[in-house]
Amino acid sequence: MENYKFVGEKILMWYQIHKRILPWRDITDPYKIWVSEVILQQTRVVQGLEYYGRFIERFPDVHTLATADEQEVLKYWQGLGYYSRARNLHAAARSIETHFGGKFPEDYESLLKLKGIGEYTAAAIASFAFNQPCPVVDGNVFRFLSRLFAIDEPIDTSKGKKFFTELAVRLMDRRQAGLFNQAIMEFGALQCVPVSPDCGICTLAPHCLAKMQEKISEFPVKLNKPKIKEVYHYYFLVHSGEFIFLKKREGKGIWQNLYEFPSVESEIPLSFEDLVKCTDFQALFPGNACRPAHDTSLVFKLLIKNYKHVLTHRILYADFYEVSVENTSGVDKYKKIRQSEIGEYPIHRLMQSFMEKINK
Numbered sequence: 001m002e003n004y005k006f007v008g009e010k011i012l013m014w015y016q017i018h019k020r021i022l023p024w025r026d027i028t029d030p031y032k033i034w035v036s037e038v039i040l041q042q043t044r045v046v047q048g049l050e051y052y053g054r055f056i057e058r059f060p061d062v063h064t065l066a067t068a069d070e071q072e073v074l075k076y077w078q079g080l081g082y083y084s085r086a087r088n089l090h091a092a093a094r095s096i097e098t099h100f101g102g103k104f105p106e107d108y109e110s111l112l113k114l115k116g117i118g119e120y121t122a123a124a125i126a127s128f129a130f131n132q133p134c135p136v137v138d139g140n141v142f143r144f145l146s147r148l149f150a151i152d153e154p155i156d157t158s159k160g161k162k163f164f165t166e167l168a169v170r171l172m173d174r175r176q177a178g179l180f181n182q183a184i185m186e187f188g189a190l191q192c193v194p195v196s197p198d199c200g201i202c203t204l205a206p207h208c209l210a211k212m213q214e215k216i217s218e219f220p221v222k223l224n225k226p227k228i229k230e231v232y233h234y235y236f237l238v239h240s241g242e243f244i245f246l247k248k249r250e251g252k253g254i255w256q257n258l259y260e261f262p263s264v265e266s267e268i269p270l271s272f273e274d275l276v277k278c279t280d281f282q283a284l285f286p287g288n289a290c291r292p293a294h295d296t297s298l299v300f301k302l303l304i305k306n307y308k309h310v311l312t313h314r315i316l317y318a319d320f321y322e323v324s325v326e327n328t329s330g331v332d333k334y335k336k337i338r339q340s341e342i343g344e345y346p347i348h349r350l351m352q353s354f355m356e357k358i359n360k
């Protein structure tokens with residue numbers, strides 16, 4: 001691989017000219033690098049910028065984050081999705097306070113022990129903040145390397161990940177590991193883009209095997225396509241006088257500890273007649289349990305039907321109903337608030353979309 005040293009050199013030269021100016025660039029504060037990496041895991045840079053700014057302003061260091069209330073941390077994350085990221089940030093900040101005296105650990109192995117920090121994030125922090133020669137191989141790097149060397153090893157297997165990680169190590173200029181990692185990621189993100197890269201202006205075009213073979217669209221190779229599951233949610237904006245009810249989602253899941261309206265979930269679409277027969281529905285509205293499905297004494301107003309919300313491995317379809325009840329025994333276990341207070345609670349993206357629609 002000695003002959004390929006020029007790859008790193010060319011990428012570093014390209015990076016000096018083309019890199020985006022971002023608040024988490026050219027800094028060595030591991031806390032800020034960590035927050036930015038976690039935000040960018042599932043979020044585009046443009047959207048992430050705004051969240052990063054607000055998050056760092058409110059929680060500027062590990063100590064502030066560690067001593068904050070989880071509900072407030074989730075509130076600052078609201079709209080970004082994948083809330084386990086925020087919960088893990090919070091838990092890891094507490095762990096750094098307790099086990100490392102509030103000082104960010106510098107070595108890769110210690111970073112890996114923190115909640116929510118996997119190999120990728122540990123390598124990013126270790127190399128960007130502490131210039132340690134840990135390769136950072138994200139989707140952009142996989143794509144670029146697989147095309148440059150026309151590698152048909154699938155990137156979504158442990159064997160493939162190991163292969164590409166070792167390749168990145170061999171290309172890396174160890175004296176400037178952090179810079180090299182940022183440069184190769186940026187090169188993949190801006191130059192060797194997923195669809196129709198502009199190879200005509202690419203500094204590595206004369207060496208790119210995928211380009212020479214006219215097979216750019218065939219790389220990277222993936223073995224497994226994620227299975228997408230469909231789930232149907234039926235939400236109820238339940239009024240009792242001036243109050244409404246919010247349910248906190250318990251248990252594991254991407255929306256853990258976030259709030260939403262009382263709901264019924266189903267793996268198949270339900271007509272209203274079928275919905276009324278569900279045990280969960282009858283538990284929410286017990287007065288209707290003994291009546292025939294069509295003879296409900298309550299008036300359910302359908303506000304939004306079949307609202308589609310796409311997650312990585314799921315497609316959600318949601319109906320939102322509004323109903324006023326006198327008998328609140330089915331929803332008394334939930335938080336009773338005024339509708340104007342809903343902004344004080346962290347809600348998930350689907351609920352947020354609904355609130356935006358009805359507020360219009």
Ligand code: SF4
Pocket residue numbers: 144147148191192193197198199202203204205208210211216
């Ligand atoms: S020539 Fe095209 S495919 Fe090859 S590295 Fe450059 S941008 Fe990517």
